[in-house]
Amino acid sequence: MIASNPLISATGRHDISPTSDCLTAQVAGLGWRTMEHRHVGRTGLRVSRIGLGTMTWSRDTDEHEAAELLRDLVAAGGSLVDTSASYADGGAEELLGSLVGAVVPREDLVLCTKAGVRRTADGPTVDASRGGLLASLDASLARLRTDHVDLFLVQTPDPRTPLEETASALRQAVLSGRARYVGVANHPGWQVARLAGLLDDVRDHVGLAAVEMEYSLLERGIEREVLPAARALGAGVLAWSPLGRGVLTGKYRRTVPADSRAASPHLAGFVRPYLTGSASAVVDAVVTAASGLQRQPLEVALAWLARREGVAAAVVGARTSAQLRGALSSLDLELPDEIEQALDDVSAPTVGYPERF
Known part of the structure; x- marks a missing residue:
């Protein structure tokens, strides 16, 4: 059981601070829901419990659908919109930038973008150098039509660039006013800790605010090192692909829908790792829990994640x-303890030395 690991909370719950606010709004077809806003780690940055990812924007999601997504998010009290310079080679940022201000006010959004993967003649190249990161940030700001982002993340580790140089670029992004907070995505625990140390300076208080990682009932690897490190260092976690790349919706249990990511020529490889027997056991447990609660499987999956410390x-x-809207419908679901424990058990990651000694 996960609770036996001394590095992982026995309850796995997220403690809501007294200053967290609940914004209530009516979303068409959903009735009344509450959108909780949480502090990102020990920073003053607050984000909505559910954020909107834009990986498919300008490619599978057009401007009309994107505009409706933004409206629904804000109508539900949501604020966080996550994008990247690498999504559709900047197309996602460009589409988002055309809608901010025109569809929803800039001040209603927490904009997060990522850099560190750039397109070259030979294909995508990882580049977390000072020049690469700051040039990417400038280009992102131009596409987003804003003078700053609320959160700027390094998208992936760069083995050829010293962490000291990457940290200096993140510090410059904040001190220049181009980013309010900084962090990393998809980095191992030791790099999270090292960068947090490099950014920890009482003279400018930049700090490492956030770590964005894949986290769901089908991918709990961050519980071994990254999640404990983030908690100890005061960084908040943003969980990408909380529905297991769509598999936790249950739609792949019998077939691959023609309009799904698994049937898409550019996203099939993204979904394929979770179309396995071991993943099916977890999905079956989620579907069973959802049936007993008279809810949808994706609601159960998101409610489980919302309780993770x-x-x-x-x-x-x-x-x-x-x-x-399906994801927003999870906001009022509180999982019974016994169901949460059953899901913990069926999805428990392998933990051994040195996490458990």
Whole structure:
């Protein structure tokens, strides 16, 4: 059982601070829901419990659907919108930038973008150098039509660039006013800790605010090192792909729908790792729990993640407004303890030395 690991909370719950606010709004077709806002780690940055991912924007999600997604998010009290310079080679940022201000006010959003993967003639190249990161940030700001982002993340580790140089670029992003907070995505625990140390300076208080990682009932690897490190260092966790790349919706149990990511020529490889026997056992447990609660499987999956200590937000990569509304419908679901424990057990990651000694 996960609770036996001394590095992982026995309850796995997220303690809500007294200053967290609940914004209530009516979303078409959903009735009344509450959107909780959480502090990102020990920073003053607050984000909505459910954020909107834009990986499919300008490719599978057009401007009309994207506009509706933004409206629904804000109508539900949501604020976090997550994008990247690498999504559709900047197309996602460009589409988002065309909608901010025109569809929803900039001040209603917490914009998070990522850098560190750039397109070259030979294909995508990892580049977390000072020049690469700051040039990417400038280009992102131009596409987003804003003078700053609320959160700027390094998208992936760069083995060729010293962490000291990457940290200096993150510090410059904040001190220049181009980013309010900084962090990393998809980095191992030791790099999270090292970068947090490099950014920890009482003279400028930049700090490492956030760690964005894949986290769901089908991918709990961050519980071994990254999640404990983030908690100890005061960084908040943003969970990408909280629905297991769509598999936790249960739609792949019998077939691959023609309009799904698994049937898409550019996203099939993204979904394929979770179309396995071991993943099916977890999905079956989620579907069983959902049936007993008279809810949808994705609601159960998101409600489970919402109780994990240290998680500030689940970033849902909804392609359509209908998918986002499905995610928003999870906001009022509180899992019974016995169901949460059963899901913990069936999805428990392998933990051994040195995490458990």
